[in-house]
Amino acid sequence: MTDTTASPESTSEFDLIVIGAGPVGENVADRAVQGGLTVAIVESELIGGECSYWACMPTKALLRPAHALTAARRVPGAREAVTGELDVESAFAFRDGAAASWDDSGQAEWLESAGITLVRGHGRLARRLAVEVEHDGETRTLTARHAVAVSTGSVAVVPDIPGLAQARPWTNREAIATSTVPPRLAILGGGVVASEFATMFAALGSDVTVLVRGDGLLGSLEPFAGELVAKALAGAGADVRTGTSASEVSRAGGGTAAAVGSDPADATTSANPATLTLTDGSTLEVDEILVATGRRPATDDLGLDTVGLEKGQTLETDDTLRVLDTSGEPIEWLYAVGDVNGRALLTHQGKYQARAAGDVIAVRATGGTVDDAPWGAHVATADHEAVPAVVFTEPEVASIGLTAAQAEEDERATKVVDYDLASVAGSSVHAEGYEGQARFIVDTDRGVLLGATFVGQDVAELLQAATTAVVGEVPLHRLWHVVPAYPTLSEVWLRMLESLGRDTARSPKAPTS
Structure with a gap:
């Protein structure tokens, strides 16, 4: 392994090279460093990527003032205390803070503290295990001993x-x-x-x-x-x-x-x-x-032709995030993580992939054992049917897993349970005139939850429990023992079980020999 303190100018060989220093690329690099590898990360724009400066963080910050004002106006007592309208200038300032005023110096300091070498410039594949970086009219070639990971994200169509x-x-x-x-x-x-x-x-x-x-x-x-x-x-x-x-x-x-x-x-x-x-x-x-x-993968100028792939294409991968060649076989040294692989265009899902990819790259490089079984440490199994997402509209939309239409298309044996969130006791003290809806998709063969969707004020906070139930395949008879605090919106879980019927409370009998 090479010295992680070496300067970018003096070192051109690393165990892993990551192209793209958004949150996904940062996490790939960090996990690989923790696994004992030396890592260079190449970035042509701002460290922190789309999420930090043009998507997740600033958009949610600019949406939040209106959400908070609306919420206050729905609660008697608080409503009367609101004497003005939304202050647009202050809202923009709040947005600027969330985007660090488009200054990535803090992110650069974090990379250095994590032992990751930053190389500024536009990176593209040059040949096997080689990345060409162009910056300020000069070109430099970096070589990787073990792997290259592409985390260049996506761009608007x-x-x-x-x-x-x-x-x-x-x-x-x-x-x-x-x-x-x-x-x-x-x-x-x-x-x-x-x-x-x-x-x-x-x-x-x-x-x-x-x-x-x-x-x-x-x-x-x-x-x-x-x-x-x-x-x-x-x-x-x-x-x-x-x-x-x-x-x-x-x-x-x-x-x-x-x-x-x-x-x-x-x-x-x-x-x-x-x-x-x-x-x-x-x-x-x-x-x-x-x-x-919509969005498309940022692969137009990535040198894909040098590895037998096409300019601008989505980089399809196996579940350990290795890029698949035109015959569907994995390219052993090339990984694609985040939006660029088209699996799930969400920052949190990309970071989930990054943890698996960074770990498996380190394990393969050091001769360890790869845990690539479904739900193993080195695979992104959740990308398939367990992707949580929140739409930060008014009202919020939170979802995990399959919709009713998707379950029907897959010919699953399911039951759909709909419940009016306004009928949950907690909603009446949460906001006056609360309006919302919940839907649960239940696998009737296995007695587990396949999906859930919530729409209403503050329903994003219901999503992690639903994600745990879907990913963990928690049996319905055990969910009866997950008691929701009263009075909260979470009481919808109890109402869902009651709608399914008392039989769901009984645990299956063990098979007799």
Whole structure:
């Protein structure tokens, strides 16, 4: 092993090279260092990646003030104490703090303290176990003794709509970095990003129009989730239009919003309005357009051709996160972790993969035993049917595992239990006029939970218990003994069991020999 204190300029050989220093890449590197390896991490932008500066952290920070204000107004006594409206300038300042004001020096200090060598620049594969790094016009080659891990994440997709690119629309980056609120905002898309930003900008004072190509918001979740979020958006003054999108866009003089990846301070509202021609023939004039129609892996300039793969492709992997070649066989030295592998585009899921990948890389490098059985230490089994997720809209949406439609498609023997969260005693003291819904998907053959979805104020805090039940395959007869505190929203678990019936309380009899 090489000396971890060696400077980046003097050392070009490491046990592991990680391309991409977002939270996923950082975790791969950290786990490998803890396993005894030397690691270099290559980053062309800010250490901490999309989540820290343009996604998870700043978006949730900018959503939080409106959530807190809404919650206070739903509680008599607290409601009367609220004498003003949302302070937009303070909300932006709170956002800036969550994004460390787009300064990654603290992250760089952490890498150094963890014994990880930082190499600034754009990294691409050069050949087997080699990474070429370009920085400030100079190129340097790093070589790995054991493995290279790609954790370059994903980028927003901008649809090929005539005039859209010329109008310089916002993606999540420009939208979260702006410190001005567009008077009129069109959002293209109906998924998580579109729903969260619609909630955010409606609360900040924009006249928001959401253009959803499909039948409703949050189409991959239980139908009632999108319905309740759309209802709340309408109540906040947003216009959610389904079954339509833009067919053409024009903006006189082009836009002034920053291009993707540029300085966040350059993301400003355009002085020139944009006109969208919609697929139903109508037109819509707005000040800014936010594109939230999906993401694709950031693999365009990664040198994939040097290992027999195609530019821009998703890097499919086995469950130990090794990249699969065109024949479906794992490339023994190459790993892909996080959004770039398309398994589950969520930061917490990418970090889960990173823990498995960093550990297994170290084990393979040191000749240890790989635990690659389902739910083993070196696999990402939960990516398949046990992915927890929260949509931080108003109301919140929290989900884990299968939806009813997915279970039916898989031909599982299931029972669907729906429960009105407003009927839970804890909801009446949590907020006046509480509105929400819960759904549980039960495997009737095995007597375990396959999935759960909650919609309502503060339901994100219900999710970890559901995740534990799904991942742990906790038998229903044992869940009867998991007593919810009263009066809390968690009482919905007891109500679910009661809806299933008393028979679920009886443990199965042991088979007789």
